[in-house]
Amino acid sequence: MTVQASSHSLSSRKSLWKSNLITFGLLGLFLLLVFAVEALVHPIFNSTSLVITGAVMSLVPAFLWLVFFYRQDQLEPEPKSMVFEVFILGGLLAAAIGIPLIEDVFKLSSWLYSNLWIELLGSVLVIGFTQETLKWAAVRFSVYKSIEFDEPTDGIIYATAAGLGFATVLNISFIVNSGGANLGIAAIRIVLTALAQASFAGISGYFLACEKFEGKPIWWMPCGVALAALLNGVFFTLWGSLTRPTLTGSGAFINPWLGLAFAVLLSLAITVILSLMIQKNEKQSSPTPEVKP
Amino acid sequence: MNVTGFPLRKRAKSGLSAALVLCLAGIALLAGWILKSNILNETQSVLRSGVSLQVPASWKVQFGIAEENQVFSAVDPLNLLHNITAVKLPMATDGLVTDAVVNQNLKRATVLSSYQVLEQAPYVVKDVQGYAVYYAYVENQGTGNLPVVVRGLDIYLPFDQQIVLISLEENESRFGSALPEFFRVLDSISYTPGE
Numbered sequence: 001m002t003v004q005a006s007s008h009s010l011s012s013r014k015s016l017w018k019s020n021l022i023t024f025g026l027l028g029l030f031l032l033l034v035f036a037v038e039a040l041v042h043p044i045f046n047s048t049s050l051v052i053t054g055a056v057m058s059l060v061p062a063f064l065w066l067v068f069f070y071r072q073d074q075l076e077p078e079p080k081s082m083v084f085e086v087f088i089l090g091g092l093l094a095a096a097i098g099i100p101l102i103e104d105v106f107k108l109s110s111w112l113y114s115n116l117w118i119e120l121l122g123s124v125l126v127i128g129f130t131q132e133t134l135k136w137a138a139v140r141f142s143v144y145k146s147i148e149f150d151e152p153t154d155g156i157i158y159a160t161a162a163g164l165g166f167a168t169v170l171n172i173s174f175i176v177n178s179g180g181a182n183l184g185i186a187a188i189r190i191v192l193t194a195l196a197q198a199s200f201a202g203i204s205g206y207f208l209a210c211e212k213f214e215g216k217p218i219w220w221m222p223c224g225v226a227l228a229a230l231l232n233g234v235f236f237t238l239w240g241s242l243t244r245p246t247l248t249g250s251g252a253f254i255n256p257w258l259g260l261a262f263a264v265l266l267s268l269a270i271t272v273i274l275s276l277m278i279q280k281n282e283k284q285s286s287p288t289p290e291v292k293p
Numbered sequence: 294m295n296v297t298g299f300p301l302r303k304r305a306k307s308g309l310s311a312a313l314v315l316c317l318a319g320i321a322l323l324a325g326w327i328l329k330s331n332i333l334n335e336t337q338s339v340l341r342s343g344v345s346l347q348v349p350a351s352w353k354v355q356f357g358i359a360e361e362n363q364v365f366s367a368v369d370p371l372n373l374l375h376n377i378t379a380v381k382l383p384m385a386t387d388g389l390v391t392d393a394v395v396n397q398n399l400k401r402a403t404v405l406s407s408y409q410v411l412e413q414a415p416y417v418v419k420d421v422q423g424y425a426v427y428y429a430y431v432e433n434q435g436t437g438n439l440p441v442v443v444r445g446l447d448i449y450l451p452f453d454q455q456i457v458l459i460s461l462e463e464n465e466s467r468f469g470s471a472l473p474e475f476f477r478v479l480d481s482i483s484y485t486p487g488e
């Protein structure tokens with residue numbers, strides 16, 4: 001890692017980890033709020049207002065993260081416009097390529113659920129690689145060469161923004177295509193998708209940053225995207241298995257909370273691991289301070 | 294965006310790495326496409342009452358429960374409107390397939406909402422001279438759901454003093470894309486008299 005990169009110690013970029021943790025907490029509150037509103041107010045929606053409510057709810061995770069990141073990111077601030085541009089780019093790539101490729105070209109729903117192994121393989125090869133390559137591309141072909149991308153955590157920051165943009169469009173698409181959804185279920189899905197997409201993008205972001213600042217070999221970045229795609233595919237297969245309706249004597253039963261718990265654990269694990277790895281990299285590359293006589 | 298501070302040598306290496314990522318994604322998607330093609334082309338053999346067909350492996354096959362004389366029905370489990378059925382009908386004494394066509398159309402018109410024959414014409418499958426009828430009706434999927442237009446295609450094939458009727462039904466919006474698969478299923482038909 002270059003001295004330029006290491007000169008900003010991890011402590012100066014606590015903003016990222018802090019905003020991530022605050023966003024985790026606030027997303028929990030958001031879920032509680034939605035369930036409380038549903039239980040206490042019993043809102044009645046027609047299909048149009050349900051779609052609009054769902055679409056607005058889809059923006060909540062990205063909005064929370066961006067607001068808290070901007071507030072926290074004071075010491076070595078990233079240009080707000082660039083973070084926002086990458087967020088928008090992630091969303092545009094999801095809408096223009098990601099969703100049409102997965103739903104219209106590959107028509108996953110017609111063949112993916114043949115059995116668990118097919119589901120796993122198809123999820124990694126098609127969903128994982130499509131989504132992670134597009135999120136990586138949103139960073140790699142925009143801010144990557146900029147002088148603002150000047151330290152390892154920047155990779156994670158911009159990739160998280162791309163991941164949240166991607167997740168926002170996926171969530172809006174889900175809400176619109178399902179003609180609006182039960183508010184509580186929709187809120188869980190929105191939070192889960194945002195956590196997962198941002199976390200997997202964070203992995204690619206870490207690999208991107210290491211590639212830029214540590215001069216890693218050319219196979220490094222493909223490995224990073226492949227790792228993110230693998231985790232993405234495994235996550236969505238397990239999530240599907242955990243939340244698939246089970247038939248009981250009194251009807252079909254779905255437990256969306258299991259999927260959410262899984263997503264929260266995974267996101268926390270990825271956040272902690274990335275934070276430790278960045279910390280380790282920076283310690284290794286910190287120049288030894290000169291001792292003056 | 295400002296791109297200073299990114300040396301040429303580093304840029305070339307990074308460009309190569311980016312190209313590798315795109316190649317890897319391309320290979321993964323190609324593998325995904327091969328996987329998809331293999332699964333969609335996988336078939337299961339259904340043999341009942343002398344009628345044998347190769348239907349998609351992922352479809353659920355039911356034997357003779359929905360309709361009198363029904364040999365079997367194969368349904369796409371992810372889209373219950375998409376199904377292929379095989380029915381055995383008695384051959385009229387004059388041996389004309391069109392008699393069975395008329396009877397079936399009359400029967401459908403009494404039980405299906407807004408049943409309408411769109412087109413009908415002679416049709417040949419594996420040198421067997423049969424008859425094809427394109428039709429449509431409105432399916433009311435119960436309270437809370439909007440009615441949908443279902444399109445269908447009947448192929449009547451005379452075998453051994455009986456008529457085997459193979460039908461495809463699918464939502465109107467997806468009917469066109471379901472036809473190639475149906476014709477593949479139809480091409481796999483064989484009939485063994487006496488079974």
